[in-house]
Structures are given as structure tokens and as C-alpha cells.
Amino acid sequence: MAQEFFGVKMIKNSSNKxxxxxxxxxxxxxxxxxxxxxxxxxxxxAGNTQEIAPIDDTVQKLQLVYEKTGDFRAAFTQETFNxxxxxxxxxxxxxxxxxxxxxxWDYLKPEVKKMIINPQKAWLYLxxxxxxxxxxxxxxxxxxxxxxxxxxxGKLRDDFQINYAHPEALDKHGNYLLKLTPKEKNSSLQALxxxxxxxxxxxxxxxxxxxxxxxxxxxxxxxxxxxxLSDNLFKFQPPAGTNIFxxx
Numbered sequence: 001m002a003q004e005f006f007g008v009k010m011i012k013n014s015s016n017k018x019x020x021x022x023x024x025x026x027x028x029x030x031x032x033x034x035x036x037x038x039x040x041x042x043x044x045x046a047g048n049t050q051e052i053a054p055i056d057d058t059v060q061k062l063q064l065v066y067e068k069t070g071d072f073r074a075a076f077t078q079e080t081f082n083x084x085x086x087x088x089x090x091x092x093x094x095x096x097x098x099x100x101x102x103x104x105w106d107y108l109k110p111e112v113k114k115m116i117i118n119p120q121k122a123w124l125y126l127x128x129x130x131x132x133x134x135x136x137x138x139x140x141x142x143x144x145x146x147x148x149x150x151x152x153x154g155k156l157r158d159d160f161q162i163n164y165a166h167p168e169a170l171d172k173h174g175n176y177l178l179k180l181t182p183k184e185k186n187s188s189l190q191a192l193x194x195x196x197x198x199x200x201x202x203x204x205x206x207x208x209x210x211x212x213x214x215x216x217x218x219x220x221x222x223x224x225x226x227x228x229l230s231d232n233l234f235k236f237q238p239p240a241g242t243n244i245f246x247x248x
Contacts, residue, residue: 063156130242178196
């Protein structure tokens with residue numbers, strides 16, 4: 001049976017190419033990682049003002065917050081528009097991040113799914129199918145940009161071209177709109193659109209489009225920074241009876 005995860009249909013793959021790598025890298029893993037990272041960047045408080053600060057000032061504040069943030073958790077809603085099928089799938093869950101290189105996405109609605117990454121392993125767990133895929137984390141995260149961020153070493157200006165969106169830097173509610181484009185030549189990341197709350201500077205939305213024209217939108221809420229998340233949250237032991245596939 002095929003399984004759809006993060007807007008991508010999963011099927012067993014008998015070729016030498018890692019199914020987990022194909023899912024995470026070829027499809028939307030890089031964007032998923034970026035969404036987690038940018039949630040850290042944009043979660044800082046600001047004054048209640050409609051004025052648009054110089055972009056360099058905004059970037060400096062983002063960098064300071066990133067360096068001070070050890071972990072976070074948040075609720076998310078994900079909408080994925082499939083261009084070929086002309087339909088949108090909506091999912092909800094919770095996301096967790098902890099330096100260095102720990103990440104967890106728990107999809108809760110409409111179906112339970114889990115993606116767990118730590119410095120050693122990356123897991124994809126599909127409980128309805130009683131199936132889990134895993135591989136070495138170093139084989140999964142191949143982008144130098146992503147490695148720097150997940151390790152807590154990233155510098156925004158070194159890795160991204162950052163600008164206010166054009167032609168509008170504010171949405172109709174006065175929230176800030178930014179565009180981030182990776183400088184890494186071979187990066188699998190494309191430009192991301194970021195919406196920031198005008199009062200708190202908390203992230204409201206991240207959206208991106210893949211090469212097939214599919215559009216993914218992530219909305220975050222109930223953000224908690226530096227909650228002291230346990231390392232155990234980023235470990236995974238498949239339940240008894242789970243079919244486990246070790247991917248190269």
C-alpha cells in the first residue's frame with residue numbers, strides 16, 4: 001500500500017537508492033529542515049510599530065536570537081497543494097528542535113506519522129503500515145548550509161541572500177514579508193517566503209514551491225523557546241512488530 005507523507009507518496013523501492021534519502025532530499029526534507037530553522041530565527045519580540053526596519057537590522061536581530069536559542073517546540077498546520085492532482089492536503093501536528101542537529105515532526109491529524117532526526121540517525125515511522133525506515137544522519141543531511149544550521153554554527157548573511165519581499169514588504173494585516181535565497185550553489189533549497197507577525201516577530205507562515213509546482217505552506221502557533229527539551233525526545237525505538245528497513 002502506498003503511503004503519503006509530507007505531501008509525497010511513499011512506495012517500497014527495490015533500487016539501490018535510499019528510499020529515505022529520496023523522500024527527504026529529492027522531495028521536501030530540505031524545506032522541512034529550513035522551516036524548522038527559520039522558526040527559530042524569527043521568534044523574537046519587537047516593539048509595536050508599523051515601520052519597516054532596515055533589512056540589516058532585522059538580520060542582526062535574527063542572528064542574535066538564533067545563537068541564544070537552544071531548543072523550541074510549536075504546533076503546526078501544513079497545507080500541501082499537489083499541482084498534478086489539483087488538490088490540497090491539510091495535516092496538523094507538533095514540531096521540536098534542539099541543537100545540535102535534533103529535530104522531530106509528529107503528525108497527528110488526519111493520520112499519525114513521525115519524522116525523527118538526531119546526530120546519529122534519521123527515522124521515518126508510518127504506524128498504520130507498521131513500517132519504519134532509518135539511515136545514518138550524515139548520509140541524509142548533505143547540504144553544507146543545513147549542516148551549519150543544525151549544528152548551531154550558521155551565519156545568516158553567509159548562507160542566505162535576505163530581502164524584504166517585492167513589491168510588498170507587508171501583507172494586508174501589516175505583517176512583515178521576507179524572501180530568503182540560499183547562496184550554496186548546489187543547495188536543494190529554493191527561495192522561501194516568510195511571514196512575520198508585526199507585533200511579536202513570531203513566524204506566522206512559511207511557503208515554498210518545488211520544481212514540480214507543488215506548494216507547501218506551514219503555519220506555526222503556540223511557540224515555546226528554550227523549554228529544556230530532553231534528548232530522549234529525539235530518540236526512537238520502533239514498537240514490537242514493526243517492519244524496519246535499514247537504508248544505505
